[in-house]
Amino acid sequence: MTIPPGTDSAWRVELSSKWDARSQYMRESSISWPPHFLLIVRTLLFRSLWHLSLPEPSETVAEPIDFEKSWPSSYADGGQVSWSAAFSDATGNIKVSFPDIRWDTLRATEGWPALQHHSVLHTTLTVHPSDNASQAPQLLFDLKQGTFFTIVPRLPNSELSDSVPEWYAGNVYNMERSLPQAVQLPSPPSLSSPTVYDVYVSGDYEIRLFGDPRSGGSECPVLDITLSVQSESPAIGFIREPSHDIVCDFVDGFAFGDALGVGLRSISGWWTVTSASIPGPSERGLTVQLVKKLRLAPGQTRIFPLQIHQTAPFDSDTLGIQIDLMSGTVTAQVYIEFSISQQSQTQWRQHATPPIRASYFFAQSMPTVFLVHSPFSPTPYGETPKPPILATHGAGVDIIDQPFWAEALPRQERSWIIMPTGLTSWGLDWHGPSAQEAWATVGALGAILERNPAWHSWKLADNTKVVLLGHSNGGQGTWYLASRYPDRVVAAIPAAGYIKAQSYVPLTQSRSAHFIDPSLRAVLETAFTPDDNDLFLSNLVDTPILAIHGGDDTNVPTWHTREAVSVLKTWNPDANVTYHEDPGESHWYPKVFANDHVQKFLDSVFELQGSEASPTKGFTLTVSNPAESGSLHGWRITGLHIPGRIARLTVQDEAGVISISSQNVKSFSLDRRRTPAPKLVVDGVDILLTQLHGNIARIESGLNGWQVQEAANLINLPQKSGRLATILTTPGPLQIIVPNITSQSRELSIAQRLAYNLNLFHKLDTEIISDAEALQRLQDHNMGLGNIIVISPAAGRFARHCLKPVPAKTSFDISDTPDGPVLRFRGQVLNEHSQGTLFLQPHPSNPSGVMLFMIGNDAEGLERAARLFPIRTGISAPDWLVVGGMADIFGAAGVQGAGVWGEGWSWNKAISWHD
Numbered sequence: 001m002t003i004p005p006g007t008d009s010a011w012r013v014e015l016s017s018k019w020d021a022r023s024q025y026m027r028e029s030s031i032s033w034p035p036h037f038l039l040i041v042r043t044l045l046f047r048s049l050w051h052l053s054l055p056e057p058s059e060t061v062a063e064p065i066d067f068e069k070s071w072p073s074s075y076a077d078g079g080q081v082s083w084s085a086a087f088s089d090a091t092g093n094i095k096v097s098f099p100d101i102r103w104d105t106l107r108a109t110e111g112w113p114a115l116q117h118h119s120v121l122h123t124t125l126t127v128h129p130s131d132n133a134s135q136a137p138q139l140l141f142d143l144k145q146g147t148f149f150t151i152v153p154r155l156p157n158s159e160l161s162d163s164v165p166e167w168y169a170g171n172v173y174n175m176e177r178s179l180p181q182a183v184q185l186p187s188p189p190s191l192s193s194p195t196v197y198d199v200y201v202s203g204d205y206e207i208r209l210f211g212d213p214r215s216g217g218s219e220c221p222v223l224d225i226t227l228s229v230q231s232e233s234p235a236i237g238f239i240r241e242p243s244h245d246i247v248c249d250f251v252d253g254f255a256f257g258d259a260l261g262v263g264l265r266s267i268s269g270w271w272t273v274t275s276a277s278i279p280g281p282s283e284r285g286l287t288v289q290l291v292k293k294l295r296l297a298p299g300q301t302r303i304f305p306l307q308i309h310q311t312a313p314f315d316s317d318t319l320g321i322q323i324d325l326m327s328g329t330v331t332a333q334v335y336i337e338f339s340i341s342q343q344s345q346t347q348w349r350q351h352a353t354p355p356i357r358a359s360y361f362f363a364q365s366m367p368t369v370f371l372v373h374s375p376f377s378p379t380p381y382g383e384t385p386k387p388p389i390l391a392t393h394g395a396g397v398d399i400i401d402q403p404f405w406a407e408a409l410p411r412q413e414r415s416w417i418i419m420p421t422g423l424t425s426w427g428l429d430w431h432g433p434s435a436q437e438a439w440a441t442v443g444a445l446g447a448i449l450e451r452n453p454a455w456h457s458w459k460l461a462d463n464t465k466v467v468l469l470g471h472s473n474g475g476q477g478t479w480y481l482a483s484r485y486p487d488r489v490v491a492a493i494p495a496a497g498y499i500k501a502q503s504y505v506p507l508t509q510s511r512s513a514h515f516i517d518p519s520l521r522a523v524l525e526t527a528f529t530p531d532d533n534d535l536f537l538s539n540l541v542d543t544p545i546l547a548i549h550g551g552d553d554t555n556v557p558t559w560h561t562r563e564a565v566s567v568l569k570t571w572n573p574d575a576n577v578t579y580h581e582d583p584g585e586s587h588w589y590p591k592v593f594a595n596d597h598v599q600k601f602l603d604s605v606f607e608l609q610g611s612e613a614s615p616t617k618g619f620t621l622t623v624s625n626p627a628e629s630g631s632l633h634g635w636r637i638t639g640l641h642i643p644g645r646i647a648r649l650t651v652q653d654e655a656g657v658i659s660i661s662s663q664n665v666k667s668f669s670l671d672r673r674r675t676p677a678p679k680l681v682v683d684g685v686d687i688l689l690t691q692l693h694g695n696i697a698r699i700e701s702g703l704n705g706w707q708v709q710e711a712a713n714l715i716n717l718p719q720k721s722g723r724l725a726t727i728l729t730t731p732g733p734l735q736i737i738v739p740n741i742t743s744q745s746r747e748l749s750i751a752q753r754l755a756y757n758l759n760l761f762h763k764l765d766t767e768i769i770s771d772a773e774a775l776q777r778l779q780d781h782n783m784g785l786g787n788i789i790v791i792s793p794a795a796g797r798f799a800r801h802c803l804k805p806v807p808a809k810t811s812f813d814i815s816d817t818p819d820g821p822v823l824r825f826r827g828q829v830l831n832e833h834s835q836g837t838l839f840l841q842p843h844p845s846n847p848s849g850v851m852l853f854m855i856g857n858d859a860e861g862l863e864r865a866a867r868l869f870p871i872r873t874g875i876s877a878p879d880w881l882v883v884g885g886m887a888d889i890f891g892a893a894g895v896q897g898a899g900v901w902g903e904g905w906s907w908n909k910a911i912s913w914h915d
């Protein structure tokens with residue numbers, strides 16, 4: 001395939017349409033995917049591979065490339081497989097399938113996991129210089145539905161073994177509004193003749209992504225990947241990315257939100273936006289203000305946050321904004337015109353109106369949109385507003401550009417319907433930052449309605465609870481949000497949700513399972529516990545639930561909802577849960593929520609609103625991560641004896657005596673306005689509460705057993721640890737710290753790729769800064785609120801500053817040796833070649849933030865650590881991980897050490913493993 005040269009580049013880039021492909025069993029590709037291309041060959045010899053046939057068998061070219069010819073495989077008849085070739089079409093699309101495999105036979109015993117497989121795809125890239133080329137081009141790659149890719153130079157073997165490929169993440173979910181990724185060529189191309197590079201792509205057939213082939217009438221899974229490339233002139237510059245603009249609707253001339261965002265990408269150079277304004281006469285009553293002076297790293301895209309201030313209606317349908325930028329001594333100006341969609345309150349009272357687009361600042365300064373349906377009527381004077389419905393969409397549903405989600409939600413008489421994006425269409429499956437964003441939209445709508453007196457009769461109640469409703473991944477999200485924050489929810493309507501990832505496609509067939517110490521596996525899998533919805537159903541025994549599933553759902557089997565309801569009823573046979581199965585319906589049907597029984601359920605919920613649900617009888621609160629869990633009937637678990645294990649608090653009211661039994665609970669609190677009893681019996685010990693203990697009493701187990709804490713001690717926030725993915729739940733833009741930003745380095749390259757991935761998968765904003773800048777910020781007490789990611793060798797100045805050895809401390813530190821600084825864990829030196837280490841630490845200044853260190857002993861170690869960054873769900877990475885070269889062969893079984901921190905970020909012997 002040939003892509004015409006970019007407008008300002010005379011280079012021509014060409015990807016060969018011929019691909020070589022081999023496949024193997026898929027699972028944990030983050031851990032096992034080798035950073036070194038030479039290692040791939042060796043690694044694959046140990047894996048189950050099978051041969052590739054082509055979508056067009058007539059085009060088959062039996063031209064094995066010079067690797068070993070066949071490998072043992074449990075898939076193919078005869079147990080041996082070998083290489084084959086395939087062709088992409090003119091758009092760079094390649095379809096990979098293996099029709100000779102007897103998929104139905106494999107599936108009969110192994111189930112869906114048998115269909116999941118991993119393919120290594122190879123092709124070549126040729127870069128043709130123009131006649132007068134003086135500088136290498138910059139390449140923009142776009143890999144859709146592939147997991148990773150890398151470009152490898154054609155060098156003599158001796159030199160090749162020294163070059164460590166940079167792995168780029170593909171847009172595996174085919175995410176909406178994605179941008180191609182700037183890729184550094186691994187070696188400079190010739191300026192006078194074409195240069196050929198090898199391109200490797202990791203292709204993973206995942207059920208969630210590609211679906212069950214049977215629903216398309218076939219037994220054979222087909223991997224469907226598209227790779228394209230274009231060249232861009234590396235001249236200093238930036239470009240506007242309108243796909244990243246954020247704008248809200250206006251209602252009767254007033255902005256329905258306070259945030260505007262301008263998407264800008266640096267082509268090269270570091271660009272800072274210095275100011276923004278609306279040019280022209282200012283008497284229009286609308287001004288904008290740049291929230292922060294943000295800086296773009298080369299290749300980075302950010303959404304520049306502008307705050308709207310308004311004093312009079314603005315009735316134009318365009319809004320022009322001028323932005324000033326600077327790079328070194330170069331200055332530039334851009335003029336941006338937003339088109340404004342105007343609505344009116346009279347429209348709110350009508351049926352068939354489009355949803356309103358609202359905007360707000362997520363995590364301090366990230367402009368974010370969400371949709372709302374207004375109620376038909378305002379709240380009558382003197383009455384309490386009805387709770388809003390918070391509606392969580394399915395995976396891959398882009399609610400902004402696809403109207404069907406908003407159309408499927410019937411508008412209500414007196415309740416707002418809030419439709420968050422969860423940051424992106426896949427987000428983190430409504431966990432972590434997506435959960436944070438969903439809750440934030442409720443507060444944001446409240447603030448928007450509060451800001452304009454004309455909207456006050458439509459306001460939400462202060463700290464309003466919500467009715468949760470969701471479909472598919474959003475049905476799962478509804479189970480998740482309701483069971484982790486039961487006191488914020490008046491009722492829940494989960495439809496077609498799966499219980500948890502491992503129930504959707506089990507992990508039993510993972511490759512590493514053949515090698516791993518089950519106790520290591522247990523430590524790694526504690527990272528899944530907070531996501532395991534079934535374990536937390538005890539928290540929903542007093543929440544009215546209408547669970548819905550289509551009877552013929554082949555995407556999320558009906559089994560999931562039936563099973564969840566049965567688990568819930570095990571906790572309490574009287575739990576107020578209704579299971580409604582729509583016979584003959586498949587995964588999605590437009591009437592899933594628009595029907596009489598859903599409306600009847602909603603009406604009964606709205607009637608009851610206002611009264612606190614009181615415990616029907618005893619209840620059990622289950623928590624695994626106190627920092628990401630709310631209260632149940634006012635009871636909250638705030639600390640665990642052994643983080644990594646779940647904690648349970650069973651509360652029973654026996655003739656006015658509240659008796660509590662605990663499991664793995666170090667501290668908990670209760671709301672005495674809801675539980676006024678003066679005496680509690682905790683694990684058989686009497687605890688007396690007095691006025692002194694305040695409304696929220698905190699009870700902690702110490703050396704002398706259970707004791708009530710004085711109110712002054714209540715400020716202890718639950719520790720923000722438990723798994724690496726905690727880094728994604730950030731109170732502000734993420735800060736990525738690298739040793740030096742003035743020259744290109746492995747660390748800076750990883751930071752740029754991470755910034756790209758965080759924008760692609762989560763629309764999370766990042767700022768890349770140097771060690772020196774970070775140390776200055778620390779010194780100025782100006783570190784900011786956002787979580788921090790440190791990408792560094794052990795010699796990095798910021799890492800050394802933060803990880804100075806402290807005698808009593810027993811976790812990671814960096815100590816000076818005659819050979820230079822080395823990373824140690826509990827005194828043991830970690831200086832193996834190719835070793836990468838990741839661990840969480842508290843944020844240096846924000847108690848509700850965290851810091852993630854990604855330390856590599858060399859380029860290979862840094863790449864290894866980078867690939868373990870928990871960008872997506874289902875990555876079994878607890879609080880710390882040490883991984884070396886053995887992981888290339890044994891996957892997760894090659895992990896050298898892993899664990900969950902104890903209280904106070906201490907060594908937690910029970911939930912740690914090291915070799």
Ligand SMILES: *[C@@H]1O[C@H](CO)[C@@H](O)[C@H](O)[C@H]1NC(C)=O
Nearest residue numbers: 009010011130131132133134
């Ligand atoms: C280089 O050649 C291309 C055509 O191949 C032309 O468009 C471009 O202007 C030339 N650039 C310079 C710097 O001469």
Ligand SMILES: *[C@@H]1O[C@H](CO)[C@@H](O)[C@H](O)[C@H]1NC(C)=O
Nearest residue numbers: 491544545576601604605608
């Ligand atoms: C269950 O919840 C619904 C909706 O709130 C309510 O109308 C109904 O009375 C509840 N049933 C019981 C048995 O509490």
Ligand SMILES: *[C@@H]1O[C@H](CO)[C@@H](O)[C@H](O)[C@H]1NC(C)=O
Nearest residue numbers: 739740741742743770771772
């Ligand atoms: C960063 O790199 C540049 C260029 O290699 C070098 O001149 C500078 O001294 C480095 N800065 C630090 C703080 O190491």
